[in-house]
Amino acid sequence: MPTGKAAVEAGTNALSLINTIQSVTGIDLDTLVPNPNVAGKSVFGGYCGPAVKPIALKMLATISQDPVTTRVPISGIGGVSTWKDAVEFMLLGSTTVQVCTAVMKHGFRIVEDMCEGLNNWMDEKGFKTINDFIGKSVPALTHWEDLDINYHIIAKINQDKCIHCGLCHIACEDASHQSINLDYGKPYNTYTVKEEECVGCNLCKLICPVEDCITMEEHRKGDEYLNWKEFQRQGLPLNDH
Ligand SMILES: Cc1cc2nc3c(=O)[nH]c(=O)nc-3n(C[C@H](O)[C@H](O)[C@H](O)COP(=O)(O)O)c2cc1C
Ligand code: SF4
Ligand code: SF4
Structure with a gap:
């Protein structure tokens, strides 16, 4: 988030996130060398694909919640493999999405499947353009103290x-x-x-x-919406909730 903010304040025209995440995917228990083994040595590798999608969505959400970073278009990346993934990124504010790992596995043809799935879903939901739903899920993400x-x-x-x-x-x-x-x-x-x-x-x-x-x-434990601060202010017994 601070990186995105700094980029926008410095005049960038757009943001894209996320790249791979530094990782050690495992260690060969015979050679004792971490993966990948390059002549007996290894380095931190870039984790990507479906495993990073939840992390990417969280980072995207924080960018989409901030009035500074939302001034520019956002391209969402990280584990997009199906049209559903693409829609989820768009619902959290991506104006475009990018695909790397899934294309490496299946080729560019999967983009056609994604477009078809996206079109069908938009028809089903009655959305005429992607702008009808980009960012629509952002307001549903709140702070835990505000949950009912x-x-x-x-x-x-x-x-x-x-x-x-x-x-x-x-x-x-x-x-x-x-x-x-x-x-x-x-x-x-x-x-x-x-x-x-x-x-x-x-x-x-x-x-x-x-x-x-x-x-x-x-x-429900009560008819009214009750958040954590109000709950504490009223001094209600904890074991009631
Ligand atoms: C083999 C490979 C090479 C990559 N090379 C680059 C690169 O040169 N520059 C870059 O910014 N990102 C690079 N990436 C990161 C991808 O652009 C993308 O941000 C990341 O893989 C997450 O998306 P994905 O889950 O769809 O793969 C590379 C990813 C992979 C798997
Ligand atoms: S509800 Fe029945 S089937 Fe499901 S986990 Fe429990 S015992 Fe198993
Ligand atoms: S507390 Fe036990 S019974 Fe209740 S949702 Fe959790 S696992 Fe299921």
């Missing part, structure tokens, strides 16, 4: 879909809030969510191998 702490979700297990693998129980027990009850039984154990304990972290849903077996249901 009355918003609360609870995991629900669909017993008809459950295959009784127990993965959700292990995940919640060992890495979250011990909110999934295990009832030993024959032929299968049964897993149910302790609603009063569940903090809505989503971990069990991510772990569950069966699609839509675990869903997150909204259970």
